[in-house]
Amino acid sequence: MYNADKVIPGIIILILFFTLPIWLNVGRLEAVPEVELPKEEKKCVESKEFMRREHMKLLDDWRIKVLRENQHVYLSGEGKNFKISLQNTCMKCHENKEKFCDKCHNFVVTHPDCWTCHIAPEVAKKWK
Amino acid sequence: MSLPKPDALLKDVELHKTPERHWMDIEPELKRGYFLSIIDPKVLKDLDLPSLGTWQPYDEKWPLPEDWKERIKKEILRRMETYRSFKLFMEICVRCGACADKCHFFLGTGDPKNMPVLRAELIRSVIKGEFSIFGKLFGRFAGARKLTEEVIKEWFYYFYQCTECRRCSVFCPYGIDTAEVTMIMREILLSLGIATDWGIKPVHNCYYIGNHVGVPPQSLKENLEFLIWDFEEIAGIQIDLEKYLNRKGAEILYVPMSGDYFADPGIYTMLGILVLFHYLDLDVTISPFASEGGNFGFFNSFEMAKRLHAKIYEEAKRLKVKWILGGECGHKWRVWHQFHNTWFGPIDFLEVPKSPITGTVFEHAKDNKIVHICEFTADLIAHGKLKLDPSRNDHLIVTFHDSCNTSRAMGFFEEPRFILKHVCNNFVEMPENTIREKTFCCGSGSGLNAGENMEIRMRGGFPRANAVEYVHKEYGVNQIACICAIDRATLSSLMEYWVPEVAVSGVHELVANALVLEGEKSRDVDLRRRPLKHPVKGVD
């Protein structure tokens, strides 16, 4: 092999580059977080699978309905009516943002915009 | 063979249209005026090179040996194992097409196989088709094809329509250098015995007689004497030639090119250099055996190039000089700059070049000990060691042609310009996209400057000529200066065809024109007896 002084470091950099996630995990890997589910309520406004996939769209829909169209009632797929409200419907069961929302959102790194206006229930409690 | 008129030559050129059929389906049609004839087998034998006997490219059936396919494949593999450049260039092209319209032969013919990418595909496709599993499996879909006799014809036709100018390599995002591919492909063709008359005869001459045109030592002297007498008549100054020829113990070995003591207009450049030597009273010698800096071997194979260039160092050793000065030449400087040192180094019997006039040490040439005459002269001018009167070139409006090899294999741009700006008052650049690293070839480099391929030469030289035509019409340019011996020969025919009002010269002809010599007599003509604008008043 020629130019080994440059090629071998090059190969090492190449391997490091492609295996970067492995090295980033070294020594700091954490277990996959579990969310805390409501104890009483077993059923969300829609099915569990739907909520896991599409909750952000549902919430965005709700926002538009309330703010722009003055509609305050959501008719679910099963035909049940829900009051459209993050604070009073969603967070009634999921009463702790940190233990529910943040668990997943921090895990997969998505940045919900809800809490720029709304106040998390656990924060609100402190003010009462 | 007669050429169409300049206005009619390019009628068939379409730069933005391509043929209906896939290029692999288009069999090479060897057009007269495009290809070179084949060398006499005797010449090849003298040089220990293989031959196919007596034949010509237009023969229906080429006399390929029975085992030609195996031999070609073996030669390709050998190059893949010894040239990283070649292997890499065969494997990483993405066919982005950036090179497509950068080749002067494409611009002058519109033939898609003259796009550098397709020129390289001519061999790349065969490597895929013959050696790669993917290629064998997917065939044309993966750009692969088989090696056939037609392919050999195509190689001969198109690898001798490339002047190894490297313009495409400037624009390629991976620096793929078609010159490298062409050189290796010509080498492979030569291994079968396929070589051109114009390419090999100079090699033979140079090998046995000392220079490409086969000027024996006594004629070399006669030619130089003729120049000196002429100069004496014009300027009244006598140059002592004796001390320059084959003298041992001089400080510097000057290596000229045969074009400069063989034919007009190169001879005026040679004269210019002799005048400069005389002016400086330089301790310099010229070897008749190494009277050729150019290297036609380079256009046939690296090995042949090395066999020819060997004698330059051998002669430097024999004549016991301290360092070497090289004349104005293109590919010679590619060989000297990029190859010489690797072939023959380390050069420990010479000294680091130092100008005896200015004391400048040429640090950038400290290892191979060869300095370009323009570097030498530019240094003289910068130190004010030359008394120059640029108005003596006022009858000329000069532009400068960057030669391919000095430009793209050496980075030689400012030195000749610096000289020109000091020796003439009227200097005009050609359009930006046709100079410096983007310069266009004369269209006849790399052993294509023959007579039988005149049409391709005029087509290939068209982009260069067109830029000259532009500055001729805009600014009245009537002289194109260059630093390449092949250019001086080929640009002359090119200008004659495209822009007959423009003459060709070397840089040092203009230097000598402007040089104010002690004891010169009054004259009203320049070195080549063209009338001066302001007659020179001398000491009559």
Add this chain to the structure above:
Amino acid sequence: MEAGISLIIVIGLIIIAYIGTLLGLQVLFGIVIPYVAFLILVLGLIYRVISWAKVPQPFKIPTTCGQQKSLPWVKHSRLEAPFTTWEVVLRMFFEIFLFRSLFRNLRADLEGRRLIYGSAKWLWLGAILFHFSFFIIMLRHIRLFTNPVPGFIVRLDYIDSFFHLGIPPIYITDLLILAGLIFLLLRRLIDPKVNYISYGSDYFPLFLILGIVISGVLMRYAIKVDVYAVKQLTLGLATFTPTIPKAPIGSIFYIHLFLVSVLAAYFPFSKLVHMIGIFFSPTRNMANNNRAVRHVNPWNYPVKHYTYYEYQERFRDKMENAGIPIDEEVEPEKEHEWYSLYVPGKEPPTIKS
């Protein structure tokens, strides 16, 4: 036609992945194939690197695109004709990260008897858009393979979705890579010269990457999947504890992953290795200091050449008559060692690499 075949192949790949998930082959498409493809990618690239490194570069052949370093008062172009290793590194940086040579691109048009050159930077722009977006998107995906996600990846993700348009916010690189890819594809289809030189193997990677991008974009904005479950799977891959999560993941994810796997496996054995090859390019990675620093060719061999002695003997009379000095000290050279590629039995010794 070649473009059509390439497109059909990519569609075929999509169908394979889709049917695979319908048949419940999640382990195959989610774990086995990605692992194998990744292994092929890394080992394949190392193999290619070594295959190039085993071949020597016999000559120092930089393409100079600027003024050489010569006399001290001549302004040297350090980037275009590098003299030192450091300057070469800079030149390579500009070439690899900013596509310096493509930036020079021109177009030529023939009008009657006049050649006209124009700037043509679209290819450069398309290439920059595509490559940089691809690179950033790759980095962004690290969020799926690490836990906790490193701060710089979080920030990168945040910057990339800076516009906060839509839910989830749109990534700028998603738009740019699509623009770049579509430009590169249209260019191949429309520009007659580029179209003429394009093979199926030029269209295939374009369609494949387009497939990857579109499936990724769809997954984010339209056909939603359970991202939590996706990350369970991907994190499992990165930590060598692969599992298929209990919660179902939509087929679109497996299609995306399968296309990525195909790309990874295809990468080292196709033109895509230009990514690594560029580092080896001798016209770019060598210094233009040939006359100052000698380059050594490991297979340099002595050649046969004519000697001055032979020459002088041949022309002795003529030289004497012409008054050219004769060198009486020179002696006939003894038979020296030489090799030739062209003389059977005299082939130069093969080099060991």
